Amino acid sequence: MPGGAASGILPPDALDVPLTRDGLREWGAGAGSAGVQVFPASYSPLRLLTETMRFFAEESCQKCTPCRIGNRGLHHVLEELGQGTVVMSRRQVEEWLDAMAQTSICGLGQGAPFPVRNAFRFWPDLFAALGEPEAAVR
């Protein structure tokens, strides 16, 4: 995980990527604070993502709806997915991510979808149960 919680989650293949904006952009991530967090292979990316969304939900200032409820909602979706339960389709998850990225007031809500979309891209099997992303409206 380069940078902060919203910078993106990357697979081991990305370890040689230069820690620069341009280098990370190709991987859909950002440099953020330029720090790097490394997690062992035994720690599931789904678990990491779930905890990341919990962090955003707790950090939300509560002013705007997409950040206040979007992060709590996605945390719930991922938590349930970890238990093998699907509470929202991938199509609807994409709609929620879009609303968060586009209508949140500040960078917290706008940036929270980054690691989720990253994880969808690099670990599609973990999220296959949510359904096809192609069905998303945008």
Place this chain on the structure above:
Amino acid sequence: MSAPVRASVPFTLDGKPASAPEGELLVHAAARHGVFIPTLCHDDKLDPYGGCRMCVVGVEGSPRPLPACATRVTEGMVVSTNSSVPQFRRTLTEMLLTEHLNPDPGGRPNELVDMAEEFQAEAPFILPDAKREPYDDRNSLMGYNPDACILCNRCVRYTQEVMQCSALSLEGRGPDARIVPTHGHSWLDTECELCGGCLGVCPTGAIYEKFEEGTERPERTLEKVKTTCTFCGVGCQIDLNVDPETKRIVKVTSDPTYVSNEGNLCVKGRFAFNFVHHPDRLTEPLVRGEDGELHEATWEHALEVAAQGLNDVKERHGPQKIGFLASARLTMEENFAIQKLARTVVGTNSIHSCEAT
């Protein structure tokens, strides 16, 4: 305070030419052009807030949609309420519904439920921690149910910006977030005057009237009778809400479009209406008879008895032994008439009104 007159500037709304005074809020400018933009956290009495995001619109040149309730018209602005905006509204409504456990705690209108119907939005799930700590206040007029609250902060902002009393605060985050009396254990421990303004601006009915003699009927099925509050000379315009079956007044509301009070009321105007149906209420003049008891009488007879009594006192003890106390419920003209009666008819300067204290 009236805003300075500003020059009208052209802008584009959904592809059509439009014009508005520069600096007008987009939500108002759009409404005048027949484009209704839904809002939840917005209230014309309050400063722009932009919290619920329900009113976001596309603005050319902006990387993201902007809230129409907090964005002002500028010359040449290109605004769109089409494309992705309807989907955002539906998604944001879905989000709010995931913790909206009780849409109707007290029979008041719920704008979120209206929007859910309009946008055909349903909660995809209920958040497992949606249930918030219930809150029971010991005041007898208003209740608050956090399960209906969408944390739009309208009530808090109303107390701060309109009443300037800081009676309510938003406390906590996530599942712990709710509206609470500021620094107190009850609304009665704050600067709150129980005017009910927070109730009036609440879009979901989370703050509601808790009347023992209320009605089971929702507010929208009540008959509204517009009238003038009789409690003082300000002349606030109010709606008496009448149960169509029992024909009894069960609550009082006011509308932001009403002149003189703009929908604001005081504790008496909003909550002290039970005198109307009270069995002790005087509906006929009463005159004390020889038997020492009060008996119903005609106005002519009652006024005659009162005049005779005043004249007797004046003849026996002089006019300075008579004093007049006027009521704060009288208008300016009525107060003028009563001092005229005191000074010219009776001949005393001993006249007072409780408004003076």
